[in-house]
Amino acid sequence: MTVEYDPSVRQTRAQEAPMTPSTATVYRDVRPFGAGAPVDLVAVDGVLAERVPDGAVVETVEGGGRIALPGLVDAHIHPDKTAWGQPWYTRRPAAGLAEYVRGDVELHDWQRTPLADRAYGLLAHAVSRGTRAVRAHVDVAPAYGLEAVTGLAEARERLRSALDVQIVAFPQHGVRRAPGAGALLAEAAASGLVDAVGGLDPDGFDGVGVDGEGPAQLDQVFALAERHGLPVDVHLHDRGERGLAPLRDIAARTKAAGLQGRVVVSHAFCVPELSGRALEELAELLAGAGIGLTTVAPSAHQVLPFRQLLAAGVRVGLGSDGVRDSWSPFGNADMLHRAHLLGWTTDARTDRDLAECFDLAATGGAELIGLPAATLAPGSPADFFLVAGECLPQVVVDLPARDLVVKGGQVVARDGKFTG
Template identity: 60%
Template sequence: MTPSHSSAVSRRNVLAGAAALAGAATVAGGVPAQADEHPGRGDGHGVHDGKAVVFRDVRPFGTGRSVDLVVENGRISDRPAPRGAKVVEGRGRAVLPSLIDAHIHPDKTTWGGKWVTRKPANSIADYVAQDVELFNSQTRSVAERAYGLMGHAVARGTRAMRAHADVAPAYDLAGVEGLGTAREKLKHALDVQIVAFPQHGVIRTPGTKELLEEAARTGAVDFIGGIDPGGFDQAPVEQLDVLFAIADRHGVGLDIHLHDRGERGLAALRGIIERTRALSLHGKVTVSHVFCVPELDDAQLAQYGKQMGELGISLTTVAPSADLVLPIAKLREYGVHVGLGSDGIRDSWSPFGNADMFDRAHKMGWVTDVRLDEELTACFTAAADGGADVMGLPHADLAPGAPADFVVLDAECVPQVVVDTPARDLVVHGGVIVARDGELVR
């Protein structure tokens, strides 16, 4: 997205300025069953229909010879398919893992509604004010809008997402409740973690910390969030103290937006590291965007990377521009999990976005100017394995025992998929077809 030609600055510049596969497959024996591309609807992980399904004549990761992929109890199996198993004809098409959206804001979206004309904005505060105006103007509930967007994400090959919902006195917990309703309706097709996100600030907006406490206490959310403790909230110590105390009391995780750059951003990152260590919250903390990290030299990156890796602190990026994409390969060397996300989709912040993680992997390759096959594959891996690591989910790597979460599509190989983003003909979740030809199977 390029900056506006008006006097206002773009969302990207506001955020930056505010911060101033390979896999294994199994070959089944002959299966005495009638071929069917429409097996019965199951209920995803843990609530699948328990039936075995064979996806016949498919090419895992698009390369090599065709195989018959056997699924039992929602997972890839290395055993011959049992007699009477359902058969889905792959017709030589590729099978790839479905992807994970590690950072998305479905509560804000106008997806499926009328066009929204956006006004100039020059600061995060301006965007926040426009969030409230847009929220109050909507005739559809958060649940309806979020369900439409999240269902679309499923149809485009998303298996799981971490969804942020604004929490502030202006909304109370409407966003959290709406996402909870949408999550329940899609539980057969999508794994969802919900974050109570204090977009208006934790300290600067009275009443917000009480709402975060309530969301965590009632079990409505899996995580509570934060935003720029030193920049936007102007409370670098107090915000983190409040957030970590709530997380510690109620056993929820933390996912903190950090757009601040330079020393202000690093000070917040150090505060997060220190509190994660002190409260033994290993593996329960994520920092999103983290614009201060791409600026680090090798020595600084090693210093922070090793600490985050040791404490299980994960990071997410939405690949907004080349200079703000996290150095994923280097961070992984230090044991830091990095996921890729969509961020806001057609909301007050931006008219763009489509909740398609195959497209997001493509955009990541585009903005970082990748060229080689291994570089393109790394973009796909960030959206597949990286997102799974951030969310604490097993890799859907098509290996025996892996969750049967994958897409069937006409493609040659992973790099070509990242470049061309071909249509996802079938989307499978827990061994059950949940979307076909771009539409949910309800």
């Protein structure tokens, strides 16, 4: 279905004004969250407004009674590794982090399209599916140098009017296991191109007990964060005490460095293993240290217990993780689909369950990465998308086409196609 949009013939002047008039875009006849009577959403200077300012040039976009939903946040994605838009890549069986990492290098060497172009293609696609912001984790390792950092920075620049992109430089190959990675991570942190510095399994994969050299990984990561005033986002796949001990360590380091609210742990597969009092105590510890968590809802036993965590005051975001990369042929950078998968893996049943899954992809992610929430209310960012449908829970289940995507008040995708 095509949405009417032709500002060249629909521009009108509300009334004459002496100064340069602002431009208001009125998205007519939309239903916020699929509830209540249709309304008009008015976007002025990138945010939603109560009404059209006097003297503004008005552009009108017909919503046709569609549901308006807040733009989504992909709190954890790896655009540097993707083969999205490339010829089909055949993967071999792999087990364990070291084999996956080797597979990353093989796929990287196989790629014929520059990293910046691949990342741009994937992220433009994400925009067309309603994503307003991403936190992009990119590999920093001797095998690639800083190619992923500079490539993502280039893609971010090309997408600057359509998508907020945060770049996390992280040592996928370890810093102790991969000689030279620590220096590259330091170079990335000092480059001015990254928004956060990351780590990876500081005990299990890159711990002082494994074959490696140099200071403990978390010593290096937190030192860089403090030196450059950067947030931290650490991948933590390890389970049991091997995951919980670094998690407690990260909490202690976060408080000691005064980094509360600026540290995230991704995946945290050791957390879903807990229940009862043990889960409550850990959630209290994380909330007290201001540590957020991200999940990609990979399975029923690995998805974070996000409701209990949110209730305890822990910020939780949702992400895509790898998209058609060496680790997996799956993934699509569609955060509405990811909210659907979150509902599937958590056995969502009620309308409230489904709405909470959506909210994690919208508000949860925004809070996690420090963006103002897009609430569709006046004063909030004019970041939203329109879909045909009945109500929000039905949309989470049925995944309708994203007919129109708006970022900063401007149309950035229409009928599933990125328009910039």
